[in-house]
Amino acid sequence: MDRRSLMWLVFMVLVVTTAVYLVVMEDELVSLPPRILGSAGALVEGSSGATGEAMKPTKLCILNTDLVLIYIPASGAAVVQSILLRFGYLNDLFVTLPIRPGNPSIPQDLRSGDIRRQDVLQPPAVFSRELTRNILAHQVRYNRDALHKIVKKNAQYVTILRNPLDRFETDFVSSHLEMQFDVEQRPNPPALQRYLSAPEFWEKRRMRVNYRCTTNCMAEALGIPVRGRGMGVFPGLGPGGKAVIDYIDTLESEFALVLIYERLNQSLVLLKRHMCWTIRDILYDVGLKEPPANQRDVSDESKKLQFRRVNGADHLLYYHFYDIFRAKVAAEGEDFKREVRHYERVLDKVSRYCSSTVNDWKAANQTVVWESEWDEEFVVTRRMCWEIRRKRDDWDKLFRERYSSQSQGNN
Template structure:
């Protein structure tokens, strides 16, 4: 195999609440700019959750040939190996477990699930996480799977079951296997280093891995900046032991791989950061005001010359949903709403409200229709007209 040839096949496992909106744009752009065939869902960005996709969940191509995948899906090695070449790189993204818990607490409305009413649910929860175990373990009835948004959500997205939270021997074995399987796991806290390493491992060009520096999906909530006490952090490390082991493993792995790149890695990293900032300024400034303007990025020792134009500026800032529409249009894939997946956050809200969970949106809609039919109609009494 030519080690300098760009690797145009990959599987990106998009995890929840890890800043993956920024990263997935890179993989989506790669599909748009290169002649590769994606495996994508029939209706949403979710290929399936939490089980491997059913035959009806994704768009089938002639000969069942797929080069890339970049959607939400719980990692399942057996299923993925049945769809992608054996040498396809596997990539994912994780983040530091405390910041991940904060993000999940807000996004999934976990204080409601846990029946925590304090103004700082993180502090309340971390004082004794085990107290909330019966509430935090949400049971998704449609697939008979238990999910815990407070515990090892990162590990769950990468294929480790909720029930294994206390079995650290099994977790160690699984993480070791995962480390062997994954070409690279990006770290949100070191995203630039991760992406420069990705470029090198994939033999991609610089414009392939640049991203827009404007914040995306940024939400503020009262406990976002809360720093737990040492005792609370110790509780968290025990409660999310698998996630911490996962993060620590891939943190070490990242720096070990970077060390193997040699001293010019950091020169490239400096160049990358400078370039990323300049392109973002250009796209949100001059180019935004005059759409015909272009910026020529000169050849460097890490990448050939390329031109930043209106299309490039638009696409680095485009949401993942809009990018999906563009990919569907490019591939002539039509949306089939019959197989639209119910997002996990919606199913969590259903559990909070005491309602059943569903895989497909159409099933949920039918359930809601049936509920409305069962609600007795209020009788209206016509007033008798007084003719006297």
């Protein structure tokens, strides 16, 4: 072989070797697991993490662990809250708790929205970094300036909205809101029906004891200034209506995600993708879902119109973010739809297994969720079932026990 042929052969070998190397490196990058939490919230590249094997992503993403949930009662927030608390506990994050055990909300100043240091549990020494609060999922009214004083400024803000009339019915029945009004109680017709027949009449007779929100409650939780203002029916809002519209536009820029209860499973898969979590992280107990809104006459349009008249801000808020949510889902493409269907099959499998194993100790000790294009294989155990079924007050106790133990261990 002459010298020119030898040089050409060497050159071709180098080209092929380089091409093979690049292909291998590309595969390594694509299959690289997302960053999983180590102890005390530290990020560890490529580790399996506290919740099991690492996720198998379809594309590279950055794990998010700092999140604030603005909790709105009867909107499906209990499902999201349980997911966040479980994620925080299993990944050894610091979750913000009120100083008083069992309190479902974080105390705030009624005017400024500020949260006093003495009203929230302080991180133990193991969380010595500045602003170490990773997750806030207890009830708190949205005020970004006030919340930035106790959570990281790069925290992701999320909330979940529900059709205003359905949300109100659930809250009215479960919280006995008829007790908020100076109206004679009688079984026939039920208090809910009487309220919806004349909501403005009832609202004028509000009692000031045991005060609880009954109008524009989603808007109020998100900090929209609606108290005492006439947020009228569409298309014309009452006084302050322009301010509400402007505020909603601000919320759109400040919230990472606004989930929709009527599209709960789509919402959770969207949350998973945004936070770079796994399907295992967004499993939930179907028993936490809101009861169906079926105790009113849904065919009576006049009642709907009257309700909308005193809840104009909530309707604006809900339909604004419902449209945004649909656009986000559409932008995810067909792959998102397939992942949602897969997630629903997994959720059904896990729910059936947990229902059987919790009540029957003769049932299998575990079940396997096989690998998919969106996730690695993982095992569901009895312990995991109990974790999925825990509610806020259960997690509250576990977090306090952990923080107390960590504090004692550093003394």
